[in-house]
Amino acid sequence: MMTIDGDELLQWEPPGFGPCEEKVLVMVRLRPLNEKEVARNEISVLECIDETTILLSNGLHVHSGNPTAFKFDKVFRGGSSTKEVYEQGAKDVVMSVVSGINSTIFAYGQTSSGKTYTMNGIADYTVSDIYDYIHKHDERAFVLKFSAIEIYNEVVRDLLNSDNHQLKLLDDPERGTVVEKLTEITLQDSTHLRRLLSMCEAQRRTGETPLNETSSRSHQILKISIESSSREFFSRDKSTTISASVSFVDLAGSERASFAVSSATRLKEGCHINRSLLALGTVIRKLSKGNHGHINYRDSKLTRILQPSLGGNARTSVICTLSPAKSQVEQSKNTLMFATCAKEVSTKAQVNVVLSDKALVTYLQKELARLESELRSSTSLSSPSDYPEILREKNMQILKLENEIRELTKQRRLAESRVHDLLQLIGNIQASGQLDDNTWENEDSKPKSSQKVPDIQIPRQSQTSNIGGMWSHDLVGNSNRVGVEMERSNFSEISDDEVGDISGNVFPSANSVNQKEGAAQLIGRSVLNQPKSGSSYGTKDVKQHNMEKPLKSIVNHSPDQHILGREVSDPETLSPITLELNRSLNFRDNVYRATEQGLTDDVEQREGTLSEDKGFSGRRISLRPKLPPSIYNSSDVILSRNGSPSLAGSPYTGKITGEEKVTYKEETSSINASLPKLKAGWGQFEVQSFDSQVSQMYHGTSEKELHPVMISQQQDTPESGWPPEFQRLQKSIFDLWQSCQVSLVHRTHFFLLFQNDPSDIVYWEVEFKRLIFLNQSFEKNRAMNDSNALALSSRSIRHERESLSKSMKKKFTKEEMKSLYLKWGIEKHSKCRKLQLMNQLWGDTTNMNHIAESAAIVARLVRMSEHEEALKGMFQLSFKSSHPKHTLLTCNSLLCDQ
Numbered sequence: 025m026m027t028i029d030g031d032e033l034l035q036w037e038p039p040g041f042g043p044c045e046e047k048v049l050v051m052v053r054l055r056p057l058n059e060k061e062v063a064r065n066e067i068s069v070l071e072c073i074d075e076t077t078i079l080l081s082n083g084l085h086v087h088s089g090n091p092t093a094f095k096f097d098k099v100f101r102g103g104s105s106t107k108e109v110y111e112q113g114a115k116d117v118v119m120s121v122v123s124g125i126n127s128t129i130f131a132y133g134q135t136s137s138g139k140t141y142t143m144n145g146i147a148d149y150t151v152s153d154i155y156d157y158i159h160k161h162d163e164r165a166f167v168l169k170f171s172a173i174e175i176y177n178e179v180v181r182d183l184l185n186s187d188n189h190q191l192k193l194l195d196d197p198e199r200g201t202v203v204e205k206l207t208e209i210t211l212q213d214s215t216h217l218r219r220l221l222s223m224c225e226a227q228r229r230t231g232e233t234p235l236n237e238t239s240s241r242s243h244q245i246l247k248i249s250i251e252s253s254s255r256e257f258f259s260r261d262k263s264t265t266i267s268a269s270v271s272f273v274d275l276a277g278s279e280r281a282s283f284a285v286s287s288a289t290r291l292k293e294g295c296h297i298n299r300s301l302l303a304l305g306t307v308i309r310k311l312s313k314g315n316h317g318h319i320n321y322r323d324s325k326l327t328r329i330l331q332p333s334l335g336g337n338a339r340t341s342v343i344c345t346l347s348p349a350k351s352q353v354e355q356s357k358n359t360l361m362f363a364t365c366a367k368e369v370s371t372k373a374q375v376n377v378v379l380s381d382k383a384l385v386t387y388l389q390k391e392l393a394r395l396e397s398e399l400r401s402s403t404s405l406s407s408p409s410d411y412p413e414i415l416r417e418k419n420m421q422i423l424k425l426e427n428e429i430r431e432l433t434k435q436r437r438l439a440e441s442r443v444h445d446l447l448q449l450i451g452n453i454q455a456s457g458q459l460d461d462n463t464w465e466n467e468d469s470k471p472k473s474s475q476k477v478p479d480i481q482i483p484r485q486s487q488t489s490n491i492g493g494m495w496s497h498d499l500v501g502n503s504n505r506v507g508v509e510m511e512r513s514n515f516s517e518i519s520d521d522e523v524g525d526i527s528g529n530v531f532p533s534a535n536s537v538n539q540k541e542g543a544a545q546l547i548g549r550s551v552l553n554q555p556k557s558g559s560s561y562g563t564k565d566v567k568q569h570n571m572e573k574p575l576k577s578i579v580n581h582s583p584d585q586h587i588l589g590r591e592v593s594d595p596e597t598l599s600p601i602t603l604e605l606n607r608s609l610n611f612r613d614n615v616y617r618a619t620e621q622g623l624t625d626d627v628e629q630r631e632g633t634l635s636e637d638k639g640f641s642g643r644r645i646s647l648r649p650k651l652p653p654s655i656y657n658s659s660d661v662i663l664s665r666n667g668s669p670s671l672a673g674s675p676y677t678g679k680i681t682g683e684e685k686v687t688y689k690e691e692t693s694s695i696n697a698s699l700p701k702l703k704a705g706w707g708q709f710e711v712q713s714f715d716s717q718v719s720q721m722y723h724g725t726s727e728k729e730l731h732p733v734m735i736s737q738q739q740d741t742p743e744s745g746w747p748p749e750f751q752r753l754q755k756s757i758f759d760l761w762q763s764c765q766v767s768l769v770h771r772t773h774f775f776l777l778f779q780n781d782p783s784d785i786v787y788w789e790v791e792f793k794r795l796i797f798l799n800q801s802f803e804k805n806r807a808m809n810d811s812n813a814l815a816l817s818s819r820s821i822r823h824e825r826e827s828l829s830k831s832m833k834k835k836f837t838k839e840e841m842k843s844l845y846l847k848w849g850i851e852k853h854s855k856c857r858k859l860q861l862m863n864q865l866w867g868d869t870t871n872m873n874h875i876a877e878s879a880a881i882v883a884r885l886v887r888m889s890e891h892e893e894a895l896k897g898m899f900q901l902s903f904k905s906s907h908p909k910h911t912l913l914t915c916n917s918l919l920c921d922q
């Protein structure tokens with residue numbers, strides 16, 4: 025048995041963090057002869073001869089006859105106090121609860137042998153120790169809850185609710201058997217808990233039997249649940265919440281019915297008591313044999329409820345109480361037999377870790393890193409000089425994907441031409457006002473009834489996501505997650521309906537379609553929802569053609585087909601980096617979806633005070649995260665997450681605390697401090713000169729015809745030794761962000777993410793190219809005077825600013841806000857000061873301090889400041905080879921890291 029005490033508790037973890045198999049701890053407690061027994065001149069037939077052995081004699085006296093010795097983990101003689109029983113046996117098991125391990129302690133024995141006497145004492149000492157522990161560990165926040173039931177005549181009752189209702193047992197796939205509608209009270213302090221314990225004692229069914237005037241006629245289960253997490257806002261432990269419960273089970277007397285019975289009521293009780301104890305005994309006996317087979321926990325409510333403690337994931341201890349009196353020798357023998365079987369039962373104790381969303385993201389990141397490192401293990405490249413090699417390798421992968429794209433493009437064309445035919449047909453049908461067999465021009469073109477037309481697939485609305493207003497469309501679709509993503513608002517040529525996943529539903533048989541509605545279903549919303557004017561087919565045709573244009577324009581934006589120095593031979597080939605980025609963002613999208621539910625929960629918790637039932641967010645590591653479908657837009661991401669998507673707040677939060685409000689100054693300085701790292705990193709990374717590329721990328725112009733922004737930047741004096749190429753590129757990006765009205769959250773994410781690793785330059789390049797495209801799209805909209813498209817993008821950034829301004833109050837203290845207004849020159853009595861501030865952010869693209877401060881403010885508002893790496897992992901955009909420690913991504917390492 026492992027010893028856990030005091031401060032070591034939180035560091036304790038079972039070997040390998042996985043389940044730790046251990047035997048049930050079995051103790052025997054002998055009580056002294058009571059007054060009645062003494063009065064009857066009873067003699068003692070039981071004696072503890074050492075700390076682990078008890079002798080039972082069938083004869084007149086324990087030393088006469090032929091005593092049988094029974095050995096247990098611990099035996100306590102009549103004179104032992106309950107304190108000794110607790111300290112020397114029970115404490116070790118019950119206090120596992122504070123380290124996240126469920127534990128259970130049973131009292132088993134015949135009536136009047138001292139079960140209640142022992143359990144009350146043990147519960148009392150446990151309460152003291154738990155609260156002692158909590159006081160010594162004020163770096164962690166604890167939430168304690170209490171519930172209590174009794175099982176009387178196979179009926180479960182809530183001891184904290186006096187209405188006597190019968191409670192149902194439900195089977196929960198994740199939590200096992202749960203008691204429905206059970207009262208669970210959040211504890212304030214030890215006095216509160218003791219008050220509740222007395223209340224349960226008063227509520228419990230007792231009755232008079234010949235052996236015990238206040239005999240407990242029911243099985244009582246008291247349960248204290250403890251959840252704890254670090255109080256520190258940025259603590260490494262914060263992301264891990266541990267949660268466990270300790271149960272105190274005081275069973276009803278194990279005597280035979282006839283033995284203690286004095287009335288019909290007692291007889292009925294005795295039958296039920298015996299039935300459940302018999303089921304308990306059977307379960308224990310089967311478990312003790314090791315060869316488990318089917319264990320029928322469902323034979324009684326008692327065994328159903330106690331299932332986790334019997335061979336489950338709890339640490340379990342059984343205290344068998346005995347009367348030494350000769351008159352009860354048979355009952356004592358039964359108790360000792362039960363104890364002997366219980367000794368052989370094993371459980372698999374396990375730390376119950378509840379992962380916060382943040383920890384879940386970290387976990388997924390690490391898992392990803394591990395998988396990536398496995399993939400790369402053949403090359404094991406690590407130094408910056410190896411980056412070109414990595415790039416080459418990636419290019420190879422990209423070429424492979426490009427081939428796939430070509431193949432899929434062919435397939436799409438084929439499908440389109442069939443859709444074309446079919447639409448024409450439907451056009452005819454619509455024209456004739458009727459869809460009947462005559463519509464089909466000839467028998468061959470008419471699909472047979474109940475026959476599918478397998479290779480015609482309907483374009484359907486693609487799942488789009490628009491996180492922070494960016495990266496919304498996947499042009500190729502889910503089956504081939506390679507495509508080009510671009511900002512929805514700036515890509516007005518493509519509507520949701522057009523951006524399709526060609527792997528839609530298989531066409532239904534034509535014969536089943538005999539009405540216009542049928543036809544509408546047949547060709548799908550994306551086609552029939554076209555404007556009524558003109559032929560729907562014609563419109564679709566044009567739009568399908570347009571759909572290809574952006575793809576081509578991305579490829580063709582550089583006249584000589586150079587993308588990052590790689591020649592692109594096929595005009596349909598996409599930029600490798602675009603492809604890589606897309607893959608990353610799809611991954612990010614998935615992670616966001618996976619965490620969104622928890623994040624929303626987190627927000628709910630922040631907004632209200634901590635309720636009894638919602639003390640903690642987060643998921644148990646063993647549970648699969650639910651993946652609610654979600655479509656993001658820039659305002660959603662800000663409003664619903666209450667912060668950056670990867671930065672799900674604390675697993676345990678009531679209201680935002682003062683600690684949470686990390687000062688704005690700290691954030692700004694941390695961002696400023698990290699800028700030199702980029703500078704240093706630049707030197708190590710072999711980069712091509714961007715000057716020529718950059719100039720060519722602006723509308724295919726030569727260096728002489730630079731964009732005005734670039735020209736002005738070229739005239740700038742380089743600041744503090746930054747490589748001028750990078751400065752120019754970065755400033756161009758800042759300008760383009762501004763002119764393309766790119767989401768502030770995106771700018772901040774990007775700016776904060778890509779500044780520590782020399783290889784990040786690649787992403788700046790990619791971002792630049794993407795922005796060039798967006799800018800062209802913008803220009804086109806302007807040229808076409810497409811006020812709708814332009815208004816849409818302005819609206820989206822305005823919404824974002826409004827959303828950010830709304831969250832300012834929560835994220836900044838009044839003083840901080842005041843000093844921000846002062847600093848940013850916002851008049852004291854002017855209106856909408858928060859919005860004014862938001863409108864200024866990211867505006868001065870020539871001033872690096874302005875940029876860093878803007879990023880710090882936005883980061884603070886969406887809580888992303890210290891998590892660049894986490895976000896980067898989510899974007900899956902690091903070329904860094906994984907650190908070896910990441911390869912051992914087990915729960916164990918996760919916990920250790922925390």
Ligand SMILES: Nc1ncnc2c1ncn2[C@@H]1O[C@H](COP(=O)(O)OP(=O)(O)OP(=O)(O)O)[C@@H](O)[C@H]1O
Nearest residue numbers: 055134135136137138139140141236239240276277
């Ligand atoms: N170790 C002990 N030392 C002194 N008195 C004890 C001890 N154990 C039990 N007693 C006394 O014996 C009496 C019966 O104890 P208790 O009610 O705990 O028995 P029980 O096993 O719970 O009985 P039942 O199953 O009928 O509820 C009580 O008055 C209690 O104070």
